[in-house]
Amino acid sequence: MKTRFFFFSLLLCLAGVLYAQAPMQHPWKGARVGFLGDSIWDPNAYTDVRKSWSFLSEWLGITPYVYAVSGNEWTHIRQQAEQLKAEHGDEVNAIIVFIGTNDFLAGVPIGEWWTEKREEVMQAVGHPKAPVNRVRRTMVMSNDTYKGRINQAISLLKKLFPTKQIVLLTPLHRGLANFGDRNLQPDESYQNSAGEYVNAYIKASQEAADVWGIPVINLSALSGLNPMVEEQVPYFINAETDRLHPNTAGHERMAATLYYQLMSLPVHFNIGNP
Numbered sequence: 001m002k003t004r005f006f007f008f009s010l011l012l013c014l015a016g017v018l019y020a021q022a023p024m025q026h027p028w029k030g031a032r033v034g035f036l037g038d039s040i041w042d043p044n045a046y047t048d049v050r051k052s053w054s055f056l057s058e059w060l061g062i063t064p065y066v067y068a069v070s071g072n073e074w075t076h077i078r079q080q081a082e083q084l085k086a087e088h089g090d091e092v093n094a095i096i097v098f099i100g101t102n103d104f105l106a107g108v109p110i111g112e113w114w115t116e117k118r119e120e121v122m123q124a125v126g127h128p129k130a131p132v133n134r135v136r137r138t139m140v141m142s143n144d145t146y147k148g149r150i151n152q153a154i155s156l157l158k159k160l161f162p163t164k165q166i167v168l169l170t171p172l173h174r175g176l177a178n179f180g181d182r183n184l185q186p187d188e189s190y191q192n193s194a195g196e197y198v199n200a201y202i203k204a205s206q207e208a209a210d211v212w213g214i215p216v217i218n219l220s221a222l223s224g225l226n227p228m229v230e231e232q233v234p235y236f237i238n239a240e241t242d243r244l245h246p247n248t249a250g251h252e253r254m255a256a257t258l259y260y261q262l263m264s265l266p267v268h269f270n271i272g273n274p
Helices: 002-021 052-060 074-091 101-105 146-160 198-212 230-235 248-262
Strands: 032-037 063-066 094-098 114-123 130-139 165-169 236-238 242-246
Touching: 032 052, 032 074, 052 063, 052 248, 063 074, 074 094, 074 146, 094 146, 101 198, 146 165, 146 198, 165 198, 230 236, 230 248, 242 248
Parallel strands: 032 063, 032 094, 094 165
Antiparallel strands: 114 130, 236 242
16 A cells, blocks of 8 residues: 555646646747738737737747738728738638727727518427518628628638638727827717727627627736826827837737737647647
8 A cells, every 4th residue: 555655646747747847838929820910919010019919929939921901991991901811821720810909990880790671481499491571680791890890801811711720809909199280089088970989899899709709818908008097008109199109118018918818729629640
């Protein structure tokens, strides 16, 4: 009995040593990731600012394929996705989409995910097959609403990359952006031309998780960035002219948030051959 107890204790000790010597590797380490979005991620905008995808590349050895373009809205994600597919095909492991703030700026109505109408369908539950009348919902695929735009874009992403991880990020809080007489954007305390606050667009992006079965990271909340708080303005480009775009410090904070959020998400789905 004492001998068995001794060997059992020894095995526990060895297991502890092995565990301590083999820390868990981040699941996204070395992944090839497509980054789709707008000016916040655009490599050609604010070139003196180090973007969050650059920090993730350094920390995790990610290979970033960045297709974000300044001024883009959800309607442009389809073009970005098609270009990513054409240039990198199936070598991509995951796609992260970070967009929506320009849809708010443009006053795109929120809209609905589905339309509904009654239809006759055959059904058999414990009795012979017979026609029954049911309400059926159909996805809205339209450029005219925010939810319709998300439906179009995510539908295409699912078709182009059916075996890949697709992650959606919510828009950030918005501060004043004064880029001149022809481009003055009030802060988020004001409604847009559709009568909506930016929170409605953040909420709709979160809802896409259930609608489409994709992970959504609420970057608006989890990053802690809010240019409406005066003391946090140092995370943004310029206190007087641009409280909309994060600076390098802001991007590093975003990247740190994503680093830990992505730890809970797989990036390789070919089980047995990661």
